[in-house]
Amino acid sequence: MATRPFAFFLFFLFSIITLTVYILTAHIYDHQPFLRSFPNSLSLKPEDKIWPEFEFNWRLLLATVIGFFGSAFGTVGGVGGGGIFVPMLTLIVGFDTKSAAALSKCMIMGASASSVWYNLRVQHPCREVPILDYDLALLFQPMLMLGITLGVALSVVFPYWLITVLTILLFSGTSIRSFFKAIEMWKEETKVKKEMERPRAFVSSRGELLIDTHEPLILKEEKTPMQIFLFNLRWKMLTALIVVWIAFLVLQIMKNGLIACSTSYWVVTIIQFPVALAAFGYECVKLYKESKKRRDTGNPESVCEAAIDWTAPQLMFCAFCGVLGGTVGGLLGSGGGFILGPLLLEIGVMPQVASATATFVMMFSSSLSVVEFYLLKRFPIPHALYLMAVSIMAGFWGQFFIRRLVAFLQRASLIVFILSAVIFASALTMGVIGVDKSIRMINNHEFMGFLEFCRSQ
Template sequence: MLKSHGNMKLSTSSVVAGVLSFMASSISSAGGVGGGGLFIPILTIVGCLDLKTATSFSAFMVTGGSIANVMYNLIAKSAKFGGKTLIDYDIALLSEPCMLLGVSVGVVCNLVLPEWLITIMFAIFLVWSTSKTCSNGIEFWKLESDRHLGTRNGYGNLENGESGEAKSLEEPLVSMEGKESPRFPWKKLVVLIMFWFSFFIIYLLRGNRYGQGVISLKPCGIEYWALSLFQIPLAIAFTAWILRKQELIACQDPNKQGVKKLIFPLMALMAGGLGGLFGIGGGMLISPLLLQVGVAPEVTAATCSFMVFFSSTMSAFQYLLLGMDHISTALVFSVICFVASLLGLVVVQKAIKRFGRASLIVFSVGIVMALSAILMTSYGALDVWDDYSSGNYMGFKLPC
């Protein structure tokens, strides 16, 4: 993929990168994760793009996939959860402010920490997350197998006199009782959009550390850091207000104990921070955490894709307003991921309905995380080796 007069030529590498991106997006969509951990290595290694351009392309590609996910999940209703949408707006409201704050903190840490340390941390965290996700997937698979076995033995046909064991197998890990009615939750969506615009305005005014923004600010000056730090009280205020207004979260951990509301913003803060540090979307990181506290796979995938939509669109708009190159090509890749995500969602949802295996979602997340761990760690290791061979400085750096 060669640069020429502001456009990118169609070549074998660009076609191969597009095909691989299509496959990566279709797999990622099933788990509700963005897929940035796959897109960036594909674009840099196969597509021969520099890391900066690949990162901007990845933001558009994740946005395209998340739009498909949100559209599908807004239309689709789940009979398992009483005909309601699978998106848990309560979890999204509690998590999104801290996730965006965590991304900002993670980006600063990415500038300060040496590349070799980031690569090691990334490998350790993804290996741990992949193992936990696969363990959750195996547990869900066993529960589904027991449920199918009980149904074949006649337990599923019991009405008022069904046994407690059969009933426990049928209960989802997330109870939708007390949730919103089938009507669209406009108020919650408006709150999310308000918060999105609040952070977006801060990013526009502040610009980046090179002074690129809508107003003239000294890069990394007092005003720059004042606007950056303002994100902390803003996120805390939004989260505190939502915690006071929000209903109880009905999900349960695997031991059938209620989950406290505060755990969701804390998980989102950690996922966002790690996502900003490693340069990938927070959806891949918060998905295993939600599964760990007992959120059902279908709800986890739909809710994560909904949250990724807000974070990815913010990144894409920032790249647009700061004058990114090759916008038309980025849009083409975005459309590819949009189509691939729809196809992946349709195929996986049909498989779930046919085989009754929601654990397929968990395994798809595990596959994406395992591939990301291999590709991103290998790519990072090559960068570290190049720095070492070239004698470049490999210690801690200032953020500016």
């Protein structure tokens, strides 16, 4: 599979950097224990809550504009836009980092929900299947949510400057990878368009997947918007996704009310693993059986949008990618869309379906975080409602304009270019914020090593 080298590169880079930093910092602080007890160490105490008054001024207006375009392009690319929202809310509006992260999840939830609503009324570009790939959603959602839980736990332990370094490296690598993928798709689309301009041109199946056109070779039966909406809904799969969401929500609420590192705390944490594995295993068995049946009958079609053969090694690899993506997303505070969106493209999912499916999965993960943050009173309600309203409008109109532009230009690669641009912008903004805060921590002689998990809760 073409995506394996890139996935293992992310894992290798993540592991080597973390291990090296841990060894170096442990050596330094073991020999100089007085560095652990600096009185100014902000990383050893909760960050002060900073909630500006809700009033319409130039700060809120600028945040509205940035939030609108960030939500519009973020949902089109299938990555959310959290890497843009958090710096915007801290630098411009004036929120503290934790409150900004909570409000960012509110914006992502609003934008992804409106995007899913829009996509439910859109036909698949070239197949008689829903544009939301429920199989891929149910395959990745449980492992992604499990990974996010692990990543959030690691974010408590990892030093802030290390998270900044990982943000810059991983986001930059993903952005560059997506950019070259977009260029490759652009070139293939150009070849297909030239073939279509010739008399009696034949469009290959690969070309058909790349172009979202209003003039397909096989005429589709015209459907009403309500027929398309009902066709895109798959109640059985949707119910399974909701059940997984509720299970994780209940476990997270239970864990938040427990003493960190107590026996009950670890029991609730460990229960998340069988819940995720049960949902993932159910989908694995289904995909494996369907794929094997098609191979035995000589049917070359894919079981779902991913252009891979669903064998046991491929399914295990997808589990690895889901946990890795969630862990990185939870660690960096970006949810997981920055990994899931590019990953779906790498395994052969066409851009329109990759965007719709990644946004669909993000709706579940972001809404889980929003409910958690609401119960913990991490964000002010007036700001949350206003920014969610902005994101809801942005998510809908962003999908509307970009998909119309893709259909007009017959360039689905535009979605991949947008995805790459959003990830790069997030790497830039989060990198600048992280470097600035790390410099201030160094100047204040704050503790810069790994923290103990139980003492940092």
